[in-house]
Amino acid sequence: MDEIVRELSDELLFALLNNPYESLILIDSKGIVQFMSSATEGLYSVSSREAVGRHISEIGGLESDLTRMLETGKAEIGQIWTIKGKKFVVARIPLKKKGRLIGAAAKLMFHDPDKIKKLYMRIETLEKDLDYYKEELNQIIGIRYSFESIIGNSALIQEAKELANQAAESDSSVIITGESGTGKELFAHSIHRISKRGQQNFVRINCAAIPKDLIEAELFGYEPGAFTGAGRKGKPGKFELADRGTIFLDEIGDMPLNMQVKLMRVLQEKEIERIGGVKPRQIDFRVICATNQDLERMVSKELFRLDLHYRINVITINLPALRDIKEDIPFIFNHLIKKLLLGKKQSPPAVAPDALSALQRYTWPGNVRELRNIAERALIVCRGDRIELKDLPISLREAAGKNFSTTRRISSLKALIEETERQAIVYALETANQNKVKASELLGIHRTGLYQKMKKYGL
Numbered sequence: 001m002d003e004i005v006r007e008l009s010d011e012l013l014f015a016l017l018n019n020p021y022e023s024l025i026l027i028d029s030k031g032i033v034q035f036m037s038s039a040t041e042g043l044y045s046v047s048s049r050e051a052v053g054r055h056i057s058e059i060g061g062l063e064s065d066l067t068r069m070l071e072t073g074k075a076e077i078g079q080i081w082t083i084k085g086k087k088f089v090v091a092r093i094p095l096k097k098k099g100r101l102i103g104a105a106a107k108l109m110f111h112d113p114d115k116i117k118k119l120y121m122r123i124e125t126l127e128k129d130l131d132y133y134k135e136e137l138n139q140i141i142g143i144r145y146s147f148e149s150i151i152g153n154s155a156l157i158q159e160a161k162e163l164a165n166q167a168a169e170s171d172s173s174v175i176i177t178g179e180s181g182t183g184k185e186l187f188a189h190s191i192h193r194i195s196k197r198g199q200q201n202f203v204r205i206n207c208a209a210i211p212k213d214l215i216e217a218e219l220f221g222y223e224p225g226a227f228t229g230a231g232r233k234g235k236p237g238k239f240e241l242a243d244r245g246t247i248f249l250d251e252i253g254d255m256p257l258n259m260q261v262k263l264m265r266v267l268q269e270k271e272i273e274r275i276g277g278v279k280p281r282q283i284d285f286r287v288i289c290a291t292n293q294d295l296e297r298m299v300s301k302e303l304f305r306l307d308l309h310y311r312i313n314v315i316t317i318n319l320p321a322l323r324d325i326k327e328d329i330p331f332i333f334n335h336l337i338k339k340l341l342l343g344k345k346q347s348p349p350a351v352a353p354d355a356l357s358a359l360q361r362y363t364w365p366g367n368v369r370e371l372r373n374i375a376e377r378a379l380i381v382c383r384g385d386r387i388e389l390k391d392l393p394i395s396l397r398e399a400a401g402k403n404f405s406t407t408r409r410i411s412s413l414k415a416l417i418e419e420t421e422r423q424a425i426v427y428a429l430e431t432a433n434q435n436k437v438k439a440s441e442l443l444g445i446h447r448t449g450l451y452q453k454m455k456k457y458g459l
Helices: 002-007 010-017 063-072 113-141 155-168 184-194 215-220 257-269 295-300 306-312 326-340 353-361 367-381 394-409 411-431 436-443 447-456
Strands: 025-028 033-036 076-083 086-097 100-110 174-177 202-206 246-250 286-291 315-318
Touching (some): 295 306
Antiparallel strands (some): 025 033
C-alpha cells in the first residue's frame, strides 16, 4: 500500500485532499495545521493558506475537537457541528502509522443534516420494500407446514399420512384430491419437507387464480421485450424458481386446455422455454398437484387431457371430508383454538360437551377451513373460560339439532338403512360395470365417499 501511495502523483494527491465535497483539515501530532481544503473558505476566520503552519487553536471552533483526537485516538463519525449558525455533519479521524498517532483529520460528511434525514427515510423505505418482497417470496417458495401440522387419529387420516410419507420417499408425481378445505396444500408442503428436495424451493401456483392470458408467463417466464408491458430484464417463471425443488400446482383441474398441452410437454421433457425465448432451459423439479374436482369425469367430458392425467396421477392421495372423520373434530378444534391464541397471553378455553357434540353432528360443507372460522368466532364471543353451545353460530346449532333429531327418530331402523345403502352401492357398481366414478355419479356422492362406504361394507 505504501508503494502505491508513493507512486501517486502530487497532482492526484492534491486533487484528492482538496476535493470540494469534504472540506478536509489535517493536523500533525502537535496540533499544527498541515493542510486545509479550499472548500473550507468562508467557514473560519482565516483562509486555508493562512491556516497552514498555525496551531489548530488559532483557527477557532475546532481546537477542542481535533485536539481531543490527539488525546483519545478514537474516531468520531457523524457528529453535528455548528459554525456561523449552520449545522454540518462531520467526521473526526485519528491518523496512525504502525500504531503511533501522527495526527488527525476532520472533514464534512454532509453540509445539511436534512440530507441525513432524507437518506434515513430512503433506507427505511428500502427496508420495508425488502421485508414485503421477502414475505411475498416466502409465500411463493416457503414451506409452512409439516406432518406434525396434520391433526387427527382417525383411520382415514392415518391412511392418508402413511401414503403421503411413502410418496415423499420417491420423486414421482403426486395428485392430492379432496373437497375444498380438507388440507391439500398442507399435505403438499409436508411431502416436500421430508423429501430429498426438502432443502430446495417449494413453489406454489394456484391455477384457478391466474387469468388465462397470464398463466403461461407465470409458469414459464418471459424474455425482455417479449410482449407489450414485459419487463426490461424479463422474468423467470415458477418452474425456473422450482429448479431442484418442488412445484405445487393447486387447482390443476382449472388449467385451460391449451396450457395443459404445454404443461404435458414440460413434465415429459423437463425443460421450459420462456415466452419470446429461443433456447430451452433444462429444469429439475418434482410436481405435486391438487384438485377438488373429479378429473376422471373431466377427462370423459374432454375438459381435461387424458395423457396429462396419466402423467400426474402416479400417486393419488384422497383426503377425507371433515364430516367423515368426526372423531377427529374435538382434536382439530382444540388445535385450532391454540393456534389462534399463539403469541397471546390468553389461555385456551375448554369446550363444553354439548358444544363438541354439536360440532360433531354438523355436516361441515366447508371442512377444516369452516371449522377454523367457527373457532375464531367462538374465541371472540366467548365470555368465560369455556366455549359454550351458545357461542357457536345459530345456523350450526340448528343444523346440528336437525341431524340429532333425525338420528333419534330412526335409530331403530339403523340396520335396515345400512343394508339398503349397501344394496344400493352393489347395484350401482353392477350397473356401472364396476366403474367407481360412474357408480358415485349414479349414487350422487363423491368418489371418496363411495370408497369409504365400500370399505365400511366390505365391498
